[in-house]
Amino acid sequence: MLRRLLGFLSSLKLTIACLAASIILVFVGTLAQVNFGIHEVQQRYFQSLLIWWPANSQGLKIPVFPGGHLIGAVLLANLITAHIRRFKWGWNKLGIQLTHAGLIIMLAGGLFTDLFSVESFMRLANGETKNYSEDSLHVELAVIDESNQELDQVTAIPEAKLRNGGVIEHSSLPFRVVVRHFYQNSRLQMLDGKSKLEPAATQGVGSRIAVVGIPRETAENARDVVSVVIEIIPPAAPPLGTWLVSDQLGAPQTFFCAGKKWRLVMRQARYYKPYSLTLQKFTHEQYAGTEIAKNFASKVTLADTERSENRDVLIYMNHPLRYRGETYYQSGFEKGDQATVLQVVHNPSFVAPYIACIIVGAGLLIQFGWHFSGFSHRRKIAPTTT
Amino acid sequence: MKFSHALFYPCMAAVLVCVSGCNDKDEIKVYRVSKENPAPENPAMPGMEPMGGPMAGGAQPSLAAEPAPGIADTAPSGWVSQPPSSMRQASYLVKGDNGATADVSLVTLGGSAGGILDNVNRWLGQIGQPAISEEKLAQMVQKVSSPLGDVSVVDLEGLPTGGDAMKDGRILAGIASDGSRTFFFKMRGNAALVEAQKEAFIQWIGSVRPSEAVANPMPSAPVVSAPVQAPALEKEKPQIKWEVPKGWKSAPPSSMRYASFTVAGPGGGTADVSVSVFAGNGGGDLGNVNRWRGQAGLQPVAEGDLKSLIVPLKTKDGDVLTVDLLGPTTHIVAGWAEIDGRSWFFKITGSDAVIAGEKEKFVKFLQSVQFHP
Numbered sequence: 039m040l041r042r043l044l045g046f047l048s049s050l051k052l053t054i055a056c057l058a059a060s061i062i063l064v065f066v067g068t069l070a071q072v073n074f075g076i077h078e079v080q081q082r083y084f085q086s087l088l089i090w091w092p093a094n095s096q097g098l099k100i101p102v103f104p105g106g107h108l109i110g111a112v113l114l115a116n117l118i119t120a121h122i123r124r125f126k127w128g129w130n131k132l133g134i135q136l137t138h139a140g141l142i143i144m145l146a147g148g149l150f151t152d153l154f155s156v157e158s159f160m161r162l163a164n165g166e167t168k169n170y171s172e173d174s175l176h177v178e179l180a181v182i183d184e185s186n187q188e189l190d191q192v193t194a195i196p197e198a199k200l201r202n203g204g205v206i207e208h209s210s211l212p213f214r215v216v217v218r219h220f221y222q223n224s225r226l227q228m229l230d231g232k233s234k235l236e237p238a239a240t241q242g243v244g245s246r247i248a249v250v251g252i253p254r255e256t257a258e259n260a261r262d263v264v265s266v267v268i269e270i271i272p273p274a275a276p277p278l279g280t281w282l283v284s285d286q287l288g289a290p291q292t293f294f295c296a297g298k299k300w301r302l303v304m305r306q307a308r309y310y311k312p313y314s315l316t317l318q319k320f321t322h323e324q325y326a327g328t329e330i331a332k333n334f335a336s337k338v339t340l341a342d343t344e345r346s347e348n349r350d351v352l353i354y355m356n357h358p359l360r361y362r363g364e365t366y367y368q369s370g371f372e373k374g375d376q377a378t379v380l381q382v383v384h385n386p387s388f389v390a391p392y393i394a395c396i397i398v399g400a401g402l403l404i405q406f407g408w409h410f411s412g413f414s415h416r417r418k419i420a421p422t423t424t
Numbered sequence: 425m426k427f428s429h430a431l432f433y434p435c436m437a438a439v440l441v442c443v444s445g446c447n448d449k450d451e452i453k454v455y456r457v458s459k460e461n462p463a464p465e466n467p468a469m470p471g472m473e474p475m476g477g478p479m480a481g482g483a484q485p486s487l488a489a490e491p492a493p494g495i496a497d498t499a500p501s502g503w504v505s506q507p508p509s510s511m512r513q514a515s516y517l518v519k520g521d522n523g524a525t526a527d528v529s530l531v532t533l534g535g536s537a538g539g540i541l542d543n544v545n546r547w548l549g550q551i552g553q554p555a556i557s558e559e560k561l562a563q564m565v566q567k568v569s570s571p572l573g574d575v576s577v578v579d580l581e582g583l584p585t586g587g588d589a590m591k592d593g594r595i596l597a598g599i600a601s602d603g604s605r606t607f608f609f610k611m612r613g614n615a616a617l618v619e620a621q622k623e624a625f626i627q628w629i630g631s632v633r634p635s636e637a638v639a640n641p642m643p644s645a646p647v648v649s650a651p652v653q654a655p656a657l658e659k660e661k662p663q664i665k666w667e668v669p670k671g672w673k674s675a676p677p678s679s680m681r682y683a684s685f686t687v688a689g690p691g692g693g694t695a696d697v698s699v700s701v702f703a704g705n706g707g708g709d710l711g712n713v714n715r716w717r718g719q720a721g722l723q724p725v726a727e728g729d730l731k732s733l734i735v736p737l738k739t740k741d742g743d744v745l746t747v748d749l750l751g752p753t754t755h756i757v758a759g760w761a762e763i764d765g766r767s768w769f770f771k772i773t774g775s776d777a778v779i780a781g782e783k784e785k786f787v788k789f790l791q792s793v794q795f796h797p
Contacts (some may be wrong), residue, residue, distance in 0.1 A: 165503075189456040198450040210454045228533050310455060376505050 048120040056113040059104055066103075075256030077175055082331065085152060107152070114145045133405025140398030147390020155385035158309050159369065162317035162338070169314040171382040173307035177264045177285045181211060182301040184292075190385065196307060200266050212296035218280055221251045223262035226286055239267050242291035242302075244282025272297065309382070313342035313362065320371060320378040334368050335372040336378040353380065384396040498631035501665075503528060514632075515676075518613065518621055520647025522589045526613025526621060530632060533606050540565070540599050543608070544578055547595050550612075551582035568598065568626060571633035572607055575600040577626070581615060594614055594618040598629050607632070623674035627683065664699075664768070667783035667792035682768075684719065687785075698785070699767045709734070712769070716758055719773070720751030737787065741795045744770070745778035748783070755779035755787055763795045 046052065067083040074082065084106030090099040102114075121138050158171035176197045183191040193210045200206075201222070206215040219238075221375040227248045229237060235248035241339055249265045265284035271277045272295050281291055283304040290303035316339040335354035340347055340361065351359050359366040363384060370379035434639040499505065516792040544564075545555040556564070561578075568575045575598040583593045583669045593615035600607045609623045609632070611618055618625075668674070668685065675684040685697035713733060714724035725733065736743045737759060746759040753774040770793070772779060772786045779786075 184459075186456075188459065190459050191454065194455075196450050196452065199452065206452075208452050208454070226533060310457070316450045372505055405494050 044119060044123065045361065047115055048123045049116075050120075052112070052116045053120070056109050056116060057121075060110050060113075063103065071256070073256065075254065075260075076258050078254060078256070079263075107149070110145060110149055110152075111144050113233060114142065114149065117142050117145065130408055133401045133403070133408055136401030136404065137398050138401075140394045140401055143390055143397065144394035147387045147394060150387035150390065151385055154387070155383065156309065157384075158307075158382045160315065160366070160380045160382055161372075161377055162315065162336070162380070163318060163372075164317055166377075167314050167316040167341075169312075170310045171309045171380075172305075173309070175261060176307045177304055178307040179215075179268070179283055180301075180303045180305060181215070182303070183210075183298055184301055185298040190301075192387055194308070197264060200264075200268075212298075213270050213272045213278075216271055217266060218269050219249070219265075219267040221263075221265040223254045224265040224284065224286075225250045225252050225263070226265065226284060228246075238265070238282040239280040241279035241293065242281045243287060244280070247282060247287075249282065249284070266304070268302075272296065280411060309384075310361070311364070312344055313340060313347065315340055315366075315380075317378055320375050322371060322375045334371060334378075336368055336380065338366075428554050432684070441580070468725050472733045496531065496633055497628060500621075500628055501626075503624070516530055516673075518611070518617065520614055520617035520620065522590070524614035526617050527591075528611045528625070528628070531608040533608070543599060544580070544597070546582055547578075547597055547610075550581070550584065551580060551592065551595055552584035552587070553580065553582040568629055570600060570630050572600050575607075575629050577608065577609075579622070581635060583615075590614050593774075595739065596622060596625050623668075623683065626674065641789070665794040669789055672785070672789075687772070687778065687782050689774065689781060690724070691777065693775050693778040695772050695774030695778040695782055696770045697789075698770070700771075701766050709745070712758075713749075716747065716749055716756050716771070720749040720754045720756045722749060722751050737790055739793050741793060744790050744793070746787075746790070749778060757783055759790045767796070768793075 061084060065081050070083060071079045082105075086105035087108045088101035088105050089103040091102045092098070093100050117138065121135075121142065125135070156173075158173050160168055160171040161167060178197060179195040179200060181193045181195065183193075183194060191210065193208055195206060195208075195215065200217055201206055203217040203220055203241060206217065227235060227250060229235060229246055229248055235250075238244040238247055238249040244267065249267070255262050263286050265282060265286070267280050267282055269277055270278045270293060278293055278295065281293075281302055283291070283302055285304045285306065287304065290301045292299055292301050294300070318337040318339055321333065321335045321337070322331070324330060325332050333354060335352055337352050338359070339350050340359070342348075342362075353359050353366055353368050355368055358368070363386065365383045365385070365388070367381040367383065368378070369381035371377065372379070444690070453655070497514055499514075499516055503518055506515040506517050513532050514528075516528040518526040518528060541556075541558055541561050544561055548555060564578050566577045566579075568577050575594070577598040580595040580597070581587055581593065587593065591613055594613065596611040596618055598607075598609035600609075609625075609629050611621060664682075672685040672687050675686045682701050683699040687695040687697060689695060710727055710730055712723075713730060717724055733747050733749075735746050735748075737746050739761075742761060742763065744756065744759040744761045749756045753775065754773060755778075756773050757779060758769065758771040758772060760767060762768075770786075770790055772782060774782075
């Protein structure tokens with residue numbers, strides 16, 4: 039049984055099937071971007087084990103095709119198993135072995151990157167200091183305990199938890215947060231006397247606003263407006279009411295519970311750092327007499343008390359700042375050059391593609407060099423014909 | 425090679441895939457941070473936030489500091505972009521002399537968002553003024569054309585009880601709707617500063633537009649910034665400066681006009697000053713001069729006679745060609761220049777009684793123009 043399983047896992051047919059499935063997946067996924075947008079397609083098609091087809095409106099879903107993670111994982115397993123089963127040491131096989139090892143590292147690195155890398159952005163106005171970056175796609179509900187004079191205790195509930203709905207309980211919260219409605223994308227509408235729409239919530243600004251669910255954004259430069267109606271229920275007490283939280287409602291809302299003042303704010307998910315960056319100056323140079331960009335540069339001060347770091351760093355195109363496993367790229371700016379936008383990439387396996395390319399390159403060089411050498415040798419000793 | 429060893433690696437790969445479902449990004453996080461300056465609470469409707477609130481900023485995700493998805497604008501010079509607050513898609517701070525400030529915001533909401541009268545009355549309430557009727561509103565509203573449609577602009581004056589005159593006292597506000605959304609443009613601040621900034625505010629309204637061309641490094645929102653590769657935003661609205669002569673009052677620009685002024689002359693007569701800009705040569709000298717001649721009630725001229733009519737005028741930033749066309753009832757003085765692939769047209773139109781007295785000011789106005797400030 040085990041032998042058959044390994045035979046299947048290491049078969050060339052499985053490799054071909056996986057490669058064919060990859061081609062189909064990329065083709066279909068590319069077409070699907072027209073309707074779903076790039077981010078939705080990435081999640082549904084490439085960052086999933088299976089692609090699900092909604093069979094009916096009641097939520098029944100049927101898997102119709104393997105997703106990117108499954109194809110990648112099977113291909114990786116196939117490559118590793120085949121590599122191990124057919125491994126035979128010999129100098130003449132070194133090139134092939136290296137090439138395959140490089141491919142394994144590349145595939146594994148891709149999977150690691152997909153699973154563990156985090157991309158976010160840090161916007162800094164001139165003179166501004168920040169110790170966090172913000173997710174460009176996902177929001178979080180920050181429930182903030184303001185009772186301490188100096189520090190706020192933040193309980194950040196991620197978008198995924200809100201999307202799942204139900205009751206959210208946490209030891210840091212002396213109440214339950216119940217998700218009543220979750221809108222992946224929404225339009226907020228002020229209520230007037232003539233409106234037939236119902237207010238979204240009973241408390242806060244939501245009592246004067248209606249929420250209309252709309253289809254998800256598909257444009258690459260657009261994102262959904264996530265809105266959630268939550269109910270706050272203290273233990274052994276009647277519910278405090280419902281609140282509308284939305285990242286379009288930037289202003290926080292407050293309530294009192296368990297003798298403390300709490301603040302609710304929906305915002306882009308934040309990633310706090312143990313260090314801070316201060317933008318000293320953003321430079322935007324153009325070629326003389328034109329509006330063609332010549333150079334963009336952000337001079338920032340990196341301050342890290344844990345490591346006693348305090349130094350100025352110039353971040354410009356192709357010269358990112360790499361610090362504590364994160365890479366800061368010059369990504370954009372705001373009009374008037376008043377603020378810079380840095381892309382922050384945390385990718386523990388960022389070296390994998392470089393190593394893989396070097397190993398594959400070396401493997402191919404050795405393999406072809408070996409063949410060339412043999413061919414050349416045979417030519418030398420072959421009898422000449424007239 | 426034992427098979428059990430070989431099986432270890434595929435199993436590891438499978439485990440790796442399975443952990444994708446339990447990413448720590450989906451877990452609740454608890455942490456302590458230094459207190460931030462919170463934004464004002466519950467700005468129920470656009471423009472309801474207290475003065476100074478938007479400037480407090482900090483608590484908001486600053487990535488959303490710019491217009492909403494699909495919306496772009498061009499801020500007049502001197503306006504400082506601010507982190508957003510409440511439902512703002514764009515936010516600016518304008519500083520004047522002696523600590524005077526004005527706060528500018530763009531807010532987008534779905535639907536009718538309360539209608540014009542309700543919103544105007546709400547704004548009046550904010551500056552301590554009584555509500556007005558539909559009839560009174562009709563007399564107050566000015567229409568401004570913008571790429572988002574016609575904008576109804578109102579100019580409201582008043583200081584609420586206990587208000588800070590350096591930061592409050594006047595509201596300039598505009599409302600536009602494209603059917604599914606309502607756009608609120610608002611400037612609130614020191615009365616004198618708001619008056620001085622009225623022209624800039626009207627120009628800003630005219631600059632707010634759907635931004636299909638502006639890509640965004642952050643897929644979101646708030647088209648925050650032009651991407652490094654395509655600094656196109658600044659190109660879209662050409663920058664130009666001039667000195668407005670005394671007595672000229674700025675009027676709302678239209679979709680065809682970059683700027684407009686109204687000039688009052690003797691005996692109640694008025695003259696209209698327009699500044700327009702077009703791509704390319706704007707139709708050519710002969711075509712334009714003959715068009716203006718037609719407006720002045722004069723016969724067209726031939727190409728050969730054109731040179732004798734045109735007088736070059738030196739400005740701070742190059743030469744402007746001018747013509748003076750006096751017709752039976754209408755007097756037109758026009759100047760034009762082709763700069764950076766665009767044609768700029770400056771024109772004053774009115775009765776001769778008014779234009780005769782204003783021509784000198786118009787010439788000085790032309791001389792003050794800086795195309796590359």
